[in-house]
Amino acid sequence: MKKILFLAIFVCSLSALHAQVMKSLTPEEKRVIVDRGTEAPFSGKYYDHHEKGVYLCRQCGAPLYRSNDKFDSGCGWPSFDDEIPGAVKRRPDPDGRRTEIVCARCGGHLGHVFAGEGFTRKNVRHCVNSVSLEFSPADTVREATTGQTETAIFAGGCFWGVEYMMERLPGVLSVEAGYIGGRKENPTYEEVCSHTTGHAEAVRIVFDPTKVSYETLARLFFEIHDPTQLNRQGPDIGDQYRSEVFYTTPEQKTIAEKLIAQLRAKGYRVVTRVSAASTFWPAEEYHQNYYERKGSMPYCHAYTKRF
Numbered sequence: 001m002k003k004i005l006f007l008a009i010f011v012c013s014l015s016a017l018h019a020q021v022m023k024s025l026t027p028e029e030k031r032v033i034v035d036r037g038t039e040a041p042f043s044g045k046y047y048d049h050h051e052k053g054v055y056l057c058r059q060c061g062a063p064l065y066r067s068n069d070k071f072d073s074g075c076g077w078p079s080f081d082d083e084i085p086g087a088v089k090r091r092p093d094p095d096g097r098r099t100e101i102v103c104a105r106c107g108g109h110l111g112h113v114f115a116g117e118g119f120t121r122k123n124v125r126h127c128v129n130s131v132s133l134e135f136s137p138a139d140t141v142r143e144a145t146t147g148q149t150e151t152a153i154f155a156g157g158c159f160w161g162v163e164y165m166m167e168r169l170p171g172v173l174s175v176e177a178g179y180i181g182g183r184k185e186n187p188t189y190e191e192v193c194s195h196t197t198g199h200a201e202a203v204r205i206v207f208d209p210t211k212v213s214y215e216t217l218a219r220l221f222f223e224i225h226d227p228t229q230l231n232r233q234g235p236d237i238g239d240q241y242r243s244e245v246f247y248t249t250p251e252q253k254t255i256a257e258k259l260i261a262q263l264r265a266k267g268y269r270v271v272t273r274v275s276a277a278s279t280f281w282p283a284e285e286y287h288q289n290y291y292e293r294k295g296s297m298p299y300c301h302a303y304t305k306r307f
């Protein structure tokens, strides 16, 4: 009970920090960003806009697109053939045909993404409402223009719970559930659960290293799952629930090993493996933001102070 209360306080305080960055919206911005509306074509201020810089989320300020990826599609809305890694989330549009794109940080509606139209070599078109964006000239957004995002990948049991806990940390731009460390390309949830592919359920976190350090993320990882359990987390049993850090830089490897050594010195029999990241396969759409959509709390993960 005590642990649950602590977790609630922890989650609430992080949510409060997160909420502070949200900007107030005009009625037209609310109509598009919150109520998923569309601005009239050829009307937006960024449709015919060619300055060098970065396009931020109007609602929360997260860097979303670079001017280098903007192209003229003639469709009447700003078009981009790529996004800043991890900044944009895709989900099926309620119309059942299109793919909606939203800001990965605040969930604000951006527009839709289309593939296979042949506009550019990347063959993708993010069709974005100007209203959802705020332009910033290159030299004022250091983090975005220098591509200052970093990726961390952790496996710590059921990815629903790890995603839920990690998403609340300020400086985290996006958290995605997926599979890593196995033998098959593009595995399905059923294949991973059949224990034949060798994948672990994992989360891929894109974060802003000027706002949150990898060490902070890794410490939280070791405190929201039990790193002493081998191939299970509580009620979830199987090697897909193993504890493993998949590092993307040599520095991350050093930090993960240092933290494991600290925990062992405190008497924890840590079984967490530390491995170089291989291909991360995003999980099926219905696994993304599972608890957020269900409006419930994780049964499988809670915060326990270990450091």
Ligand SMILES: [Zn+2]
Residues within 6 Å of the ligand: 057, 058, 059, 060, 061, 062, 103, 104, 105, 106, 107, 108
């Ligand atoms: Zn946003």
